Amino acid sequence: MAAGVGCRRLLGLRYSVAVPHHRSTRVSVSRVPCRSTTLSRRSNLTCGELAGTLVATLAERPLFCDLLTHVTLSLEREVTYERVRTFKHAAGNAVAVLTGAISTASALDRGQAQELVIAIIALTAPLWQAGHPGESLARLYREEPDVAHIGIDFEPTLTRLLAALCDGLAHNKSSMEAPG
Template sequence: MNTLPPHVRRARRPAHKELRLASIIEAARSLALHKGVREVTLTDIAAEAGLAKSAVLRYVETREEIFLRLTAEGWSQWATAVGQSLGDRTDGTVEELAELLCRTLVDQPLFCDLLAHVALNLERHVSMEAVLGYKLATLDALNDLTEICGRFLPELPQPAARELIGDLSLLAGALWQIATPPPALARLYAEEPKLAHMKVDLLPRLTTAARALATGLVTGGITA
């Protein structure tokens, strides 16, 4: 007879395994939203999910794989949000597109945080199979976003739309880190007037850059 409590028993059926994996991913999501991706360890995730660390490693390779899965999810959610907002419109402006892309990015703070970590460490501590899965999921979302943006703004060629989306994802990741400094650094910015400008307001800064980039791509950008 199995005397272990249900939440720590090993999942054996496929459906149970999927539920267990989902609980691990949700634990990582909750912790990362609260503490920031950088501060969350695999031990933290295991404790939040009510599992031993060794049990978590039956479902994922590493902590980084969990966060890579969440990043792929973020790409999909970004594409969905943009598509739902733009619908079938074909009469958009550069300003509208830039503002919408940025707003839907900033609406996903965990995604913005994760974007800065992908190339830096997430892709470097998983198997090539995990990287491939992530890349293919991201490519699907990127293709959807490219098509949606090109339909909304016909004067933006697909290669240019792809460039815009890729560049914005990089900017969002970098700017999010600056816009959300750790408490000690935030206090320093608040207490030292000469450093106040270093605290970035994410949405306005990202939107300004997006408008400039989108305008440049429309007027003289990538066509092939």
């Protein structure tokens, strides 16, 4: 794998990634100011507005979306204990900040916001890849439209799914309680 270095912001979080070979993967996350797409200055967002803000922010960060696909496949497996520990702590801190921002900007409580963040991570990786096929697959879809049976448009698809999940979480507080 060729060396790749990137520095991006996601909802007020700055992350830098160096991926020379999986073993030297480094990810750091720190809080820095971001543009108007941040949630920090927003409140009383509807689920649709919240989902739209989150997805627009993701769509502006293709490197981050690409990396989400590789986190569990490679970046958490092919690294040393020290690196994965550092990454998991940084990721945990980033999730905590994002969870707080979501709960402040919307009707979701922290537990519901955390569930939404889990869904964002789980849905973004495959939907990003499906919505941004490689060159050969894109050519196949153009030349043989009947094969393009699952043509996904990333932003509206993820926005719709996250808004529906947010609505469900906001209206079903009992689903957040541990079974027992």
